[in-house]
Amino acid sequence: MLKHKYREGLEGNIMSRWGRAAPLALLLSTCGNAAAAPPLCADVALVLAIDGSGSVTDGEYRFQKSAIAAAFRDDAIISAMKDAGTVMLSAIFWGDGEFPTESLDWFVVHGGLGAEDFARALERNERHVYGDTNIGSGLWAALDKLSEPGICARRLVINLSGDGRETMVPKQRIRATLYQARLRTIQMGVTINALAIADEDEDLAAYYAQQVVHGTGGFTMTVKSQADYALAIRQKLKRELSPQFVASVVQHRSTPY
Structure with missing residues (x-):
């Protein structure tokens, strides 16, 4: 399941993981097809962007x-997720x-x-990322996932978690700056x-709220330690999939921020 480049073509993946659901076979074949009206798309495409920088120990990563x-x-x-409808899930580290x-x-x-398959894929993932905290590059990779051929959803959402601020390094050393990633987020x-x-930086939540979070209904949550992470991620996912959040994002999807 693990890969460094995004996968080319998703239809076979959908069919192999959920072959019993014939309507979903149309999900990718009709999305992006101008002749198909209306397109059959997912309700939500959600990418979890998970911090694997050097400040995260192997134990914390696991x-x-x-x-x-x-x-x-x-x-x-x-x-x-049932209430949200059809949900497409992926993760980047x-x-x-x-x-x-x-x-x-x-x-x-x-x-x-399909939720159990995703959970198992997460557990099987082996760590290959370390180094600086380049949030911009992480967001850019998540945006690449949402831009893959055939991805079609009413809502595009990135769920980012991290324990630090963007590391300031020369631009030629990174894939994208946080500023560049935010501009692309607006366009998409x-x-x-x-x-x-925020186990070491008390103002990290404010930084994320100002520099990372984007979109109508976008929000920041904070925990003081890794021990609080499990409860917080449940609360965050439940909020992201709530009918109120769905309505606010869909209503304002085409509004520039």
Whole structure:
């Protein structure tokens, strides 16, 4: 499942993971097809952008993965996904902008089916990212995931979590600056929500709110330690998938921020 470049073509992945659901076979074949009216798209495409920079220990990295995987097995989150409709899930692991990010394939969850497959893929992921905290490069990789051929959803959302601010390094050393990533976010109409792990930086949540979060309904949550991460990620996912959040994002999707 792990890869350094985004996968070419998603239709086979959808069919192999959810072959019993014939309507979803049309999800990717009709999206982007001008002749198909109306297109059959997912309700939400959600990318989790997970901090794998050097400030995150191997133990903390494993804990984050297991906490997120457990969240997608939680009855409340599964219920929230059912209420949201058809949800497409992926994840990227970001760190130093000089090196490739890691990413998972797309998984489709409908009626609760598919969530377990995504959770297992997260757990199987092996760490290959370290180094500086290049949030811009991480967001850029998440935006690349949302731009893959065939991705079609009413809402495009990035769920970013991290324990530090953007590391200031020469531009030629990184894939994209945080400023460049935010400009692209505006152009694509993507909503970014952030979870600040503020164990060393008390003002990290304010920084994320000002420099990272974007879009109508976008929000920041904060925890003081990795130990609080598991509960916070559940609360964050439930909020992102809530009917109120869905309505606010869809209503203002075409409004420039």
